[in-house]
Amino acid sequence: MDTFVPAEPIPPGEYLQDELDARGWTHEDLSEVTGITRRQIANIVKGKSGVTPESAKAIAAAFDQEPATWMNFQVAFELANAAVEEREIRKLARLHEMLPIREMRRRNWLPKKCSTEKLEDAVCSFLEIGDLSERPKLCVAARKSDDYTFNNPAQLAWYYRIKKVAPAAPVEGKYSDSNWAPGVEDLLKLAANAEDARRVPRVLADMGIRFVLLQHIQRSKIDGVAMWLDDDSPVVGLSLRYDRLDNFWFSLLHELVHIKHKHASPVDEEIGPKEGLDDIEVTANSEASATLVAPEKLESFIRRCGPGFQMTRVVQFARSQGIHPHIVAGQLRHRDVIKHYQLTKLNEKVASHIKGQALTEGWGDFIALEH
Structure with missing residues (x-):
């Protein structure tokens, strides 16, 4: 005989109480008969214990029924419970496929202890979707070191956290296209000294651009992102994944080029950015490099001073361009005209100069959001 399995688990105790009520019996009556x-009867009724073959035979005899009836109730209950557990496991697996749940809980982006249902609600709220069948609709342009045709869960989480905290970043007025060139000119005045990076957030705020520093998530491989909260509110987020001055300035200019051209690509947890992003990134890379060092001047320097590139000559050239020597060394490495281990004495860290000067989360800091 097939066992009926209800959609929701119904403990045998509910059926037992119905039988007692129909006969006007108490627990004491059933105890005396069987x-x-x-205590055993009360535990069965409350669902604290199940029906055993022995109790099934006794209850069935008292009610003039078959023991199999009560064993079927017990089996159906256990199967329904198992089905619920299976659904929970599948749903949890889906949530972990979408986002780095453990890391997000560690960072207090998601509740640390809650039911699967509440976790699902929290994930949907984080991704701004109605349910798990929807795809995230955030549009970004990002600088990262892996495949530009796909966003992994860590990248998706990082993008959305930037979006959620960005409204708290200070800004002076609305952004306009006319702000870009003079603002970048002011920024470049800060590129000669590592400690002047602390003044970058103020210049960006004066341009009408919100600036967020968000520690990268493991396996995210993200350096920065550009996005828009609305038509007048651009955001630049950096991860400081590499605590190097050259990476900071290149990533910053890279994202500002995205802002200049209003580049954006929709984030999708399965498909990722659409066609054309490769061209977008090529544009951002080339314009960022050219903004930091005029290509013709860098090429002239390479012809004159390569392949040896004495440190004193690099420093002199950097000073003539108004930028830090580390930025020049970074450009030379990017062009593969020096090895990664050359000119490393010119390297400077940047995190200690800028963390805390901008809206910062990670590295021990957490931004509490209003709900």
């Missing part, structure tokens, strides 16, 4: 203790 020899099952009152």
Whole structure:
């Protein structure tokens, strides 16, 4: 005989109480008839314990029924429970496929202890979707070191956290296209000294651009992102994944080029950015490099001073361009005209100069959001 399995688990105790009520019996009455203790009967009714073959035979005899009836109730209950557990496991697996749940809980972006249902609600709220069948609709342009045709869960989480905290970043007025060139000119005045990076957030705020520093998530491989909260509110987010001055300035200019051209690509947890992003990134890379060092001047320097590139000559050239020597060394490495281990004495860190000067989360800091 097939066992009916209800959609929701129904403990045998509910059926037992119905039978008792139909006969006007108490637990004591059933105990006296069957020899099952009152505590055992109470536990079955409350769902604290199940029906055993022995109790099934006794209850069935008392009600003039078949023992299989009560064993079927017990089996159906256990199967329904198992089905619920299976659905929970599948749903949890889906949530972990979408986002780095453990890391997000560690960072207090998601509740640390809650039911699967509440976790699902929190994930949907984080991704701004109605349910798990929807795809995220955030549009970004990002600088990262892996495939530009796909966003992994860590990248998706990082993008959305930037979006959620960005409204708290200070800004002076609305952004306009006319702000870009003079603003970048002011920024470049800060590129000669590592400690002047602390003044970058103020210049960006004066341009009408919100600036967020968000520690990268493991396996995200993200350096920065550009996005828009609305038509007048651009955001630049950096991860400081590499605590190097050259990476900071290149990533910053890279994202500002995205802002200049209003580049954006929709984030999708399965498909990712659409066609054309490769061209977008090529544009951002080339314009960022050219903004930091005029290509013709860098090429002239390479012809004159390569392949040896004495440190004193690099420093002199950097000073003539108004930028830090580390930025020049970074450009030379990017062009593969020096090895990664050359000119490393010119390297400067940047994180200690800028963390805390901008809206910062990670590295021990957490931004509490209003709900």
